[in-house]
Amino acid sequence: MAFQCQRDCYMQEFDTCVVSCVPAELTLENNGKKDKLKGFNLKLKDTILFPEGGGQPDDHGTVGGVPVLRVLRQGPEAVHFISSALEEGQDVHIKLDWERRFDHMQQHSGQHLITALADTMFGYKTTSWDLGRQRSSIELDTAAVKPGEMEALEVAVNEKIRAHIPVTVNLLSIDDPAVEKVRSRGLPDDHAGPIRIIDIEGVDANMCCGTHVSNLSHLQVIKILGTEKGKKNKTNLIFIAGSRVLKYAEKSYSIEKSLTGLLKKAVNLLYFQSKPCSFHSKDGDNEFMNIIANEIGFLDTVIFLTVGEEKGAGLFLLAGPEDIVTEVGPRVSELLQGKGAGKAGRYQGKANSLVKRAEAEALLKEHSCKLTAGEE
Secondary structure, three states, X not given: OOOHHHHOOOOOEEEEEEEEEEEEEEEEEEOOEEEEEEEXXXXXXXXXXXXXXXXXXXXXXXXXXXXXXXXXXXXXXEEEEEOOOOOOOOEEEEEEOHHHHHHHHHHHHHHHHHHHHHHHHHOXXXXXXXXXXXXXXXXXXXXXOOOOHHHHHHHHHHHHHHOOOEEEEEEEOOOOHHHHHOEOOOOOOOOOOOEEEEEEOOOEEEEOOOOOOOXXXXXXXXXXXXXXXXXXXXXXXXXXXXXHHHHHHHHHHHHHHHHHXXXXXXXXXXXOOOOOEEEEEOOOOHHHHHHHHHHHOOOOOOEEEEEEOOOOOEEEXXXXXXXXXXXXXXXXXXXXXXXXXXXXXXXXXXXXXXXXXHHHHHHHHHHHHHHHHHHO
């Protein structure tokens, strides 16, 4: 059975009626803990709320004004979990959380496009994929990709988006010979009804139950963020599509602006400090600390930098004359309950606790005073 959400992926409101509504329990995971909620399993004559499947999460929305907390597929039916009961036979109005749905459509169609071109361009088959909350990943059947391939793939997928290529849905019977010609990773054991094919004109035909854009131009843009080593000689391609790219750019700019302000503040502060120079910031990373160290210069100056929560975990960097850093670095790391390594006048690593940061500062000052006294 094809649901209304599959027949018209852009429909945001829909009228239907209640087939059944029975008491049920739902297990939800919250910060690693599993909570059981009491409610009702609702079946409707038809629905525009997509039940999870094909790697795509379920939709959110309301039925008769009641929030839908989960939608699952059971054979040919969609089961909606709601907190309060609705009457059998009752006419109800469905409202879809469109922002969430359209985001899923962009990521899912983006995955189909990337999968198709990764195969035709480089012979990399897709073995699975995951639509994450912030970014998505495609598992490619290759131990590694070659330099320049992901850049070329990104250019190619965005060219297809700009070409305004239609995306259509075709329904085939399971014994139709055309089924053998489409891309597929198999059907679920409880599949029922016709087979749904997502056809990107001239690019790809893929068996899929998910919701998709009607034209590649609706993807707006795809950004391939990079690759990571996967399991069992696989490679994970990380990507974002559509509105996620805009949000990513906005967030990146905001972070850059914030770190630039912190960098200026740190540099100005450190220029007027006596040996050693010390600075802490809640925000930042290893790159941020190394930029500060390079900006100040540490051939004749000891610089001690940390980022993270003041009484929690974080990162640290000690930079200065190589003999001093080599001697004091491990002792600073020990005070911060951390683990680090160093070379060429830098010693940096992870700190499990920054509580004793002041003691590390005192150690550096004491060491600097001894050196100054020795020089005199």
